[in-house]
Amino acid sequence: MKDKLRVGIIGCGGIANGKHMPSLSKVKEVEMVAFCDIIEERAKKAASEYGVDGAKVYTDYKELLDDKTIDVVHVCTPNRSHSFITVDALEAGKHVMCEKPMAKTSEEAKKMVEAAKRTGKKLSIGYQNRFRPDSQYLNKVCRRGDLGEVYFAKAHAIRRRAVPTWGVFLNEYEQGGGPLIDIGTHALDLTLWMMDNYKPRMVVGTTYRKLADNENAANAWGPWDPKKFTVEDSAFGFVVMENGATIVLESSWAINSLQIGEAMTTLCGTKGGADMWDGLRINGEEFGKLYTLKPSLDASGVDFYEGESENPSEKEARTWINSILNDTEPVVKPEQAFVVTQILEGIYESAKTGQPVYFK
Structure with a gap:
């Protein structure tokens, strides 16, 4: 070696x-x-x-x-x-x-x-994002079967106003799309990984350019140039898996929403559920009572964490x-990343045609 x-x-x-x-x-x-x-x-x-x-x-x-x-x-x-x-x-x-x-x-x-x-x-x-402490913890919970069969999930990648204005992010030819292929891809990967389900049956998708043409828009990295903004500003997908499970994927760089968060998942199973809206939260029922578990991960933020000797990228x-x-x-x-790309492509195709896309 x-x-x-x-x-x-x-x-x-x-x-x-x-x-x-x-x-x-x-x-x-x-x-x-x-x-x-x-x-x-x-x-x-x-x-x-x-x-x-x-x-x-x-x-x-x-x-x-x-x-x-x-x-x-x-x-x-x-x-x-x-x-x-x-x-x-x-x-x-x-x-x-x-x-x-x-x-x-x-x-x-x-x-x-x-x-x-x-x-x-x-x-x-x-x-x-698979290597974040909350993701690692939740994946162990899922693998142990604590949530049972996860039959409904949401993949979240929502920014209120954070359009990347550098590089080629706004260039459809170079990138293939906007927030869906940029940050939606992270949220979908996390969700499929937690579900351990890589067999999509069909997808319906919509894409929007509702704010992209705004001049001098408020934005985390300064106003974008509408002339260079050749991709969607928001995209949404409704995915049905072969076993009947449903995934709703939401992605946006710029949308009028106060509920924001990216590279996050919500899972609903037959035994319990989980989400990442206020740190990692796991919910369920025991002894005839409902419970919510919030594991202490000594961390903050979404992408990078304080108090950790090694960040997710390392x-x-x-x-x-x-x-x-x-x-x-x-x-x-x-093979897992291939399915993510397959679903994203299906959302874009469905948005163009107005028809569901079925996978072979």
Whole structure:
């Protein structure tokens, strides 16, 4: 077994700097040896901040993949290029962590799953919210069967006014969509993971552009440019699973609602329920009485927690690297991420056609 894994970063923009590279730098079994970005200065900056001495810099990802000493690649590019870069990296003999969502379409996502099986290399997708303390606790509760059969759930990804105005978030060609594919994907992944149900039967979806054309709008990151806002501002889905379970998915970057929260789930089962609206709350009935349990997780916030020695992104990175070193399955399996992409694509398709989308 190798003592250190040599990692290459493809895409040195916001998500690489905000999540991947800082998290990998905390994993002692990792050396970041190569950095690629279409803007060379970004790759050089990343190499100087996170790379080993002599780290290589590239503007063509295929040149990075030609380096046979690289063991692992992190794909941190816009959604449009996730699939073909990941497939090329797997074919080049690299294990791949690809940032969420898996791909713009289920066809592209399927190619990634097939490439991982064909090459025998590990593939995982960056759903770091699974590694939050509340998510980990709730998943154990679900696996133990405390909630019984979860037959109704909600996946929440609602912001009142927090449209990302940097990068290519507003660009439909690069991203494939707006809040649904950006933050709705996290909420749906969490919900399916808790339910351990990856067999959708049909979906009905709606998308809206109701606030996107507002000039000088109030926004957490400053007003957006309506001319560049080529995606939806809100999207909603009604999903029916093969076993009859129902999931309602709500996602928005800008909506007139005071009930906000993202990467959250509500679960209703035959024995109990759970939600994340006031910390993690688990509810049920015992001895003829109703109860609500609020486990103390010594944490605050949604994405990142205080009082924790390791934030979710760091735990994701360490767990991912350990899965390679110990030859175990990644926590986020590509087959699971494929179903997330399948459902998101179904919502977009249903919104366009006005018809339900049925899965084979």
